[in-house]
Amino acid sequence: MFNKKSVTDVDVHGKRVLVRVDFNVPISDGNVSDDTRIRAALPTIEYLLQHGASVILASHLGRPKAGPEAKFSLRPVAAYLSKLMGMPVEFCEDCIGPKAEAAAKALEPGEVLLLENTRFHPEEEKNNPEMARQLAALADLFVNDAFGSAHRAHASTEGVAHYLPAVAGFLLEKEIRYLGQAVADPKRPFVAILGGAKISDKIGVIRNLLTKADQILIGGGMANTFFKAEGYAMGDSLVEAEVLDTARELLETGKTKIRLPKDVVIADGFKADAASKVIPTGPVPDGWRILDIGPETVAAYAGVVSAAGTVVWNGPMGVFEFPPFAKGTYGVAKAVADSGATSIIGGGESVAAIQQSGLADKITHISTGGGASLEMLEGLTLPGVAALQDK
Ligand code: AMP
Numbered sequence: 001m002f003n004k005k006s007v008t009d010v011d012v013h014g015k016r017v018l019v020r021v022d023f024n025v026p027i028s029d030g031n032v033s034d035d036t037r038i039r040a041a042l043p044t045i046e047y048l049l050q051h052g053a054s055v056i057l058a059s060h061l062g063r064p065k066a067g068p069e070a071k072f073s074l075r076p077v078a079a080y081l082s083k084l085m086g087m088p089v090e091f092c093e094d095c096i097g098p099k100a101e102a103a104a105k106a107l108e109p110g111e112v113l114l115l116e117n118t119r120f121h122p123e124e125e126k127n128n129p130e131m132a133r134q135l136a137a138l139a140d141l142f143v144n145d146a147f148g149s150a151h152r153a154h155a156s157t158e159g160v161a162h163y164l165p166a167v168a169g170f171l172l173e174k175e176i177r178y179l180g181q182a183v184a185d186p187k188r189p190f191v192a193i194l195g196g197a198k199i200s201d202k203i204g205v206i207r208n209l210l211t212k213a214d215q216i217l218i219g220g221g222m223a224n225t226f227f228k229a230e231g232y233a234m235g236d237s238l239v240e241a242e243v244l245d246t247a248r249e250l251l252e253t254g255k256t257k258i259r260l261p262k263d264v265v266i267a268d269g270f271k272a273d274a275a276s277k278v279i280p281t282g283p284v285p286d287g288w289r290i291l292d293i294g295p296e297t298v299a300a301y302a303g304v305v306s307a308a309g310t311v312v313w314n315g316p317m318g319v320f321e322f323p324p325f326a327k328g329t330y331g332v333a334k335a336v337a338d339s340g341a342t343s344i345i346g347g348g349e350s351v352a353a354i355q356q357s358g359l360a361d362k363i364t365h366i367s368t369g370g371g372a373s374l375e376m377l378e379g380l381t382l383p384g385v386a387a388l389q390d391k
Contacts, residue, residue, distance in 0.1 A: 199240055222315065
């Protein structure tokens with residue numbers, strides 16, 4: 001199933017190891033405000049240090065436009081990591097070039113260096129071979145542990161793997177095992193729950209899951225486009241007019257598997273204090289919009305989920321950021337947490353929702369990657385994984 005070499009398959013003793021991590025964390029006022037992704041990388045870093053390697057960490061942060069921008073610096077992450085690990089973490093203000101080379105060379109076994117944001121070089125996103133070669137020149141071995149970036153073929157995720165022996169870190173391996181197995185060999189019934197704002201982001205996922213899952217439960221803004229495709233007026237609801245034909249086709253192909261909400265919560269504005277009411281699925285009056293699934297739908301979906309062997313969930317059931325419209329998302333979250341099924345939550349907003357609901361510790365696997373987890377559910381091979389050495 002997972003046929004790539006990992007850190008335990010190679011000798012790391014005395015080696016300089018370049019580890020691509022996903023330290024793309026939120027930073028406010030110079031402080032890390034959510035350290036989930038940093039903590040998720042610790043097992044690999046600690047394993048390498050304990051086995052006599054020196055560790056050079058590379059990551060991107062945010063989307064700098066052209067060159068270095070202070071607000072996207074990884075410097076605060078070096079300080080944070082140092083506190084978290086209780087040991088010094090060196091920081092180098094460039095990820096390639098003479099400074100990075102000198103800093104990497106000076107590292108002793110057991111020491112850690114964090115390089116500045118790889119996206120400060122526009123060559124990163126172009127997967128420029130010269131940048132990949134310069135990154136590779138810093139180390140003897142490449143470890144990819146950046147699941148959240150593995151769907152991107154960039155110099156520090158894919159390119160560099162062509163210039164060094166390249167293996168998977170523990171996080172990458174765990175993510176691929178859970179997400180890959182859920183799709184390829186799920187314990188049945190296999191139930192997928194899909195929500196979020198748009199269908200257009202998830203057409204490939206729906207198509208693939210239609211061939212694998214037993215049921216697909218739809219919620220969120222995505223449901224509106226399906227309702228519209230069925231001919232209902234949607235008032236002011238979010239609808240993607242450009243994918244109505246695709247929505248119709250998916251409903252036709254998936255008629256035995258796709259379930260749409262039976263009732264919805266409508267509101268007279270896109271705000272937390274809007275007037276609201278529950279209506280059965282059907283035409284939405286002018287001036288009103290759907291912001292959540294209704295209580296009957298929550299109960300029906302909970303019933304399906306409670307009988308599931310595997311549940312994969314991506315995307316909230318409503319605008320859960322507004323507390324009055326979070327009941328659908330939290331209700332489904334509770335059903336998933338209580339189900340006893342192997343439960344996997346894709347990255348992005350659904351992770352925020354499960355964390356806010358306080359049920360995160362009852363979920364089998366919470367993915368650290370949004371786009372990457374969607375591509376796994378789509379059945380695609382991630383370029384950052386494909387480039388690693390086979391077992
Ligand atoms: P996504 O990133 O595609 O998973 O979408 C997540 C976003 O979808 C969240 O920020 C929700 O507020 C939003 N969302 C969910 N349901 C609705 C809805 N009925 N109308 C508008 N936005 C929605």
